[in-house]
Every structure is written in C-alpha cells, then in structure tokens.
Amino acid sequence: MLSIAGKIAKWVKSGFLTIIHIYTKVSNFRKKQYTNP
Numbered sequence: 006m007l008s009i010a011g012k013i014a015k016w017v018k019s020g021f022l023t024i025i026h027i028y029t030k031v032s033n034f035r036k037k038q039y040t041n042p
C-alpha cells in the first residue's frame with residue numbers, strides 16, 4: 006500500500022513539473038509572438 010502511494014506521489018509530482026515546464030514554454034512562445042509579429 007505504501008509503495009503504491011509513493012508511486013502515485015511520484016507520478017503526480019513529475020506530471021505537475023511537466024505541466025509547469027510546458028506552460029512556461031507556451032507562455033514564452035506567446036510572448037515572443039506578441040513582441041515579434
């Protein structure tokens with residue numbers, strides 16, 4: 006039970022970091038588009 010909870014926690018953590026990484030990339034890309042039409 007504890008190992009499963011640990012795995013889920015790792016998945017949630019990695020997924021959260023991935024979402025933040027993608028979000029920052031997308032926001033930076035949009036900023037570049039707005040500054041350089």
